[in-house]
Amino acid sequence: MSSAMRWLGPLRSSVPEIDDNGWQDLHRLSGTLGDLCVTASNSAQDPAAWSRWLLGVRRKLADRGHRAPAGRAGLVWQTLAQFTAGFHDLDLRDATGPGHGAMILTEGSAQASARWGARLAAGELVGIAATERHGGSRVREITTRATVHRDGTWRLTGEKCWVSRVMESAGFVVFFRDPDSRISAAVVNADQPRLERKVIEPCGLGGWTWGVLHLHEVPIDPATDLLGRPGDGLGVFRRHFARFRPLVTATALGTAAGVHTLVTEALTAKTRIGLLPQVRDNALVVLGRTHAEITAALLAALTTSRLAADAHPHADFAARVGKAAGVDTALRAVADLAPLIGAAGFQRAHPVAKARNDLTGLLYADGIHDSLYRSGGVTLLTEPAAHVAPARPGVTAAHRYDTAA
Ligand SMILES: Cc1cc2nc3c(=O)[nH]c(=O)nc-3n(C[C@H](O)[C@H](O)[C@H](O)COP(=O)(O)OP(=O)(O)OC[C@H]3O[C@@H](n4cnc5c(N)ncnc54)[C@H](O)[C@@H]3O)c2cc1C
Known part of the structure; x- marks a missing residue:
């Protein structure tokens, strides 16, 4: 029995929604993570190599089908999976699961949910861009703004700071003021040319890059890219x-x-x-x-x-x-x-x-x-x-x- 499971084993009766298959999957995940971590030592001291290794682990685990079971048990299983990942290294917090991409799956249009569901299942990563210079604890005061373009699509302009996974993310969920000045959320592709990313060096949690996201009139289509109802950011x-x-x-x-x-x-x-x-x-x-x-x-x-x-x-x-x-x-x-x-x-x-x-x-x-x-x-x-x-x-x-x- 691997060590993370030694902590989890005695708690099994507290998670009745996890059936035998789910429990075996956790054992499998714990074992695979342990094996993969043995290969990590060469990259651990080089931040770029470490970030590539972490993303590689996420892709490998996705590839090998390490994912939460369907239905109500899913979130409870993922909680145990997160404990298992953290047991090896806090930087493995995105080893499995949709992470911030869950917002797209639960709140996105059918089109966005299908597209990003496939990308997340292949091991891609989604970041969240909420915090601004005035302070993340005052999320209601967001200033990043959408204006209406002549073709009816929107353009996002503003700056987000302290964003984790800033270089590794394939997309970001961005919170902004919509043209009616209400706070909305939308998904933006990270390879969008009007998106500029800058890296800042943190003093911990250095596995994934961290930094600033500048949005210079980034186009979004409110019909497909908005998450939740307009104004329900x-x-x-x-x-x-x-x-x-x-x-x-x-x-x-x-x-x-x-x-x-x-x-x-x-x-x-x-x-x-x-x-x-x-x-x-x-x-x-x-x-x-x-x-x-x-x-x-x-x-x-x-x-x-x-x-x-x-x-x-x-x-x-x-x-x-x-x-x-x-x-x-x-x-x-x-x-x-x-x-x-x-x-x-x-x-x-x-x-x-x-x-x-x-x-x-x-x-x-x-x-x-x-x-x-x-x-x-x-x-x-x-x-x-x-x-x-x-x-x-x-x-x-x-x-x-x-x-x-
Ligand atoms: C490692 C790391 C990763 C992060 N990742 C992300 C990310 O991926 N995406 C993202 O959007 N953000 C991210 N953040 C930002 C994080 O969510 C914010 O740091 C946090 O919400 C608040 O920090 P702030 O500097 O924005 O603080 P502030 O909101 O300025 O708060 C600073 C302090 O001032 C206090 N304060 C606020 N108002 C008052 C008041 N009126 N009077 C007295 N005190 C007050 C607060 O309670 C707090 O103690 C990350 C931050 C870190 C450190």
Whole structure:
């Protein structure tokens, strides 16, 4: 049994929607990821080679049919798959699944959904371009704008910043003001010549490129490229992140579990060869506590994914506060575990140092934490009724989550 599955095995009764085939597929994914990671070491220190390797892994896994099962189980399976990917490296967060491309599959026109469904299933990647210079926590103040061209199509102009996967993405979901000044969302091809991309160097989460997207009158056809209803961009954003944030959370927790396993194995080996006479109590306490905290946060993420799959009114709230709390849990666990491995773990290329830097990036990406907790507090005061509605097993949201890689 591979190590990620050692964490997941005892949780099997908590995911009754995953049948034997789904469970076997997870084992297969975990094994394949483990095998592929053995070949990664040569590219890990060169950012361009690392990014190519990551995209190659995504394509290979898509090619070999590593994808979520159809229907309600899909999102829960993907949550476990994200944990498995994160266990090896947080940079593998896009190893499988539609990622931000899920917005096209669930909210796009039939044409866009079919076209991008095929591209995502072949391992292509879609980025999200929402944040602008005034601040990503104020998404309602978006200034990127669409104007109507004489042939009836629209032209998008503006600047998006801090965009992940900026060079690797085949397309972007862009949020902008439509000609009626309402916030809308549309998919834009990355090879569009009026789209300019600039790379910025991050201090963590460096696997995928990160940077700025300039849109200079980029043409879109509102009949085929818009996601959701015109003017419902914030709805598209909210519905997507209710599904996406538990996936991010599970990936972060997988990374913390990977560090936990590494530290546990290092201590075991040191004791076996007599380098440590015995493991001290402080280390044992950290191992026990962080294991319980990671597991509890993963169970919460699985519940949130289930709520999101059912389009439950609690899902959006649970995804916001759950992402902040789950990533905080992962980062705290790694910070507490890191000293147990000693100075070796402080080397830049060491997986523990990398995990710590990468997890720091997730304090901002996909929702900055103070804003997420704060908006959770606002929801609790203003929408208390949404939180007493029981989850209704068997009520399935009409979505097409399961149609891509
Ligand atoms: C690694 C990484 C990857 C990212 N990937 C993407 C991506 O793919 N696509 C994308 O669109 N964006 C992306 N982002 C942007 C990310 O979503 C934003 O960083 C985040 O939403 C907020 O950061 P900001 O700098 O825009 O902060 P701001 O919105 O300016 O917030 C900064 C701080 O100020 C606080 N603040 C806001 N208003 C007030 C106020 N009135 N008074 C006091 N404090 C206030 C906020 O709560 C926060 O603590 C990424 C960011 C990072 C770091």
